[in-house]
Amino acid sequence: MSEPIYLDDLTVGRRFTAGPVTVTEAEIIAFASRYDPQPFHTDPEAAAKHPLFQGLAASGWHTAALTMPMVVQAAGNIAGGIIGGGGELQWPRPTRPGDTLTLEIEVLEVTPSRSRPDRGSALMRNRTLNQHGEEVQVFTVRIVVPRKPAP
Secondary structure (H helix, E strand, O other): OOOOEOHHHOOOOOEEEEEEEEOOHHHHHHHHHHHOOOHHHHOHHHHHHOOOOOOOOOOHHHHHHHHHHHHHHHHOOEOOOOEEEEEEEEOOOOOOOOOEEEEEEEEEEEEEOOOOOOEEEEEEEEEEEOOOOOEEEEEEEEEEEEOOOOO
16 A cells, blocks of 8 residues: 555645446346335336436446445545545436446645644545546545644
């Protein structure tokens, strides 16, 4: 494992990448059957008739679950771990059976804490992309990041 990344090491524009991961129809149905049991996630025939999806679509929560290991793969050496402090989650298009997903993370903002000199926060945009480079999930999240310890 590489050296820990502290707040002091992060700069606006820094990028992290990870993946790929491919999702199967069976995984989509199994996840949705347990966590989001709606017909457009669990029944290919019903999904084909859905006016919005027009085919089987992974639950957005499944896309989020597939993304998290890639976040750890890409930025898991952030000191103290990846600890979210809130954000905005979007699913601009569905994840489909056979999609191969990759992750791009960009640092948007780095802010040292005024009240806690041992830490700060970083605003990160996590873009989960399918094999066509289309966004299937965008999660803009503020994470808590420790500062480098004094020598």
